[in-house]
Amino acid sequence: MLQRKNKRIRMKKKGLLILLIVLIMLIVLLIIKEINNNQVNKGLTLEELRSLPYLTYTEEKVNESEIGIVVKHNLELAFDGYNLYGCNLMDMEGNIVHSWNLPIRASVILENGDIIIEPANKKFIGKYDWDSNVIWEKDVFIHHEITLSPDNTILIPSREMHEYNGRKIDFDLIIELSQEGEEVSRWSTYENFDYIKKFHEPSELDQPIHSYNEDKEEVYDYYHLNSIQVLPETPIGKNDKRFQEENWLLSFRNVNLVVILDKETKEIVWSWGLGELAGQHSPKMLDNGNILIYDNGLYRRDYTRVIELDPIKKEIVWEYKANPPESFFSEREGYAQRLSNGNTLITDSKKGRVFEITKDGKIVWEWLFSGTIEEGRGSPIYRMVRYPKDKINKLLELHKNN
16 A cells, blocks of 8 residues: 555656656747847848848749749739839730840839839949830949939949948948939948937947858948838828928838938938838838838748838838738748739749739739749749839830831
8 A cells, every 4th residue: 555655656756747847848948939039139140141142043842834824813903004023014914015135133114115224233223225225334233222213313222341340341322323324412321320320229240250150251231221212292291391202211121120311411200110120121102101011021030021001100000911921921022012003012022923912911913923943943033013004005005116
């Protein structure tokens, strides 16, 4: 009897010990998770801050029979227009209606059919006619964006390298060019560095260099300015000078920050994103004064979302996430465009996919990129922009005999 009692006591103690070990392991895992979350919220790793090239192929395996085609088109709900991606103009059924024989990454089509491009190698900016003939090319490094101002000047992000904290670091410039390609002005993040830093948490690049894990010859990228918009006229801009027409809306991806610069003083009059964004792209102020943002989720490492922000209240008033959320995750690149019928066109760069959704998230148009296939993988797409149908029809008619 005594032996059985002692055995039960030993088994009970053993069970309690196992339970205690399990609880300790759970606590340790929770602590590790919290540390990782804090590290993500603090900012980027140096590996992510380096000026690495973007992906040249998608990570996911693709079905070759389902690429290069429109896989969904709701004629009643989709916004009718033409889609510009790379060097191609495509109709809503996936037919190429015009191409430029140019290595285009980003571009803007002008009213007469001329096109201003950022080439794939980013080493110059050029202006060409409808038939790809050179109008001018300028030896100016350009990345991510081409924006036209109300004065018809051209705004582009560029870079300049400076030594900082023992490292070679690229700092962004905004260069303004005339339609003839001549420089009009420039604004430098490096010259305004101490001022801009007041609006975000310190980057890892603000820490001294550690020789054991960093290459002194590596060139790092501090802000990674990836979007410029000249604000349109909006109801809130008429009443609040922070959002007045022609102010600049900028995106600094590497510090998860979106800012507005006063058009004259270039002071930061509004900022948002800390603790909310994770490596965002393409913030654009809409006609109603809200701001549409493609929130990549690079440092969340789980899903991408598109949000609409009330900039006065700093509240998210609309959000799109896939179901399940992780099925839409493009940690780099990407683009969102609000269409005039209220739908949103979204570029899922990583998967080489573009889709259009209604306000309630219903997919009404979807297209898969027909890029080169490497070992069963597809090519990503930088961005797609939809132009109104009447605008492109006029250009097609104007140049049809050329």
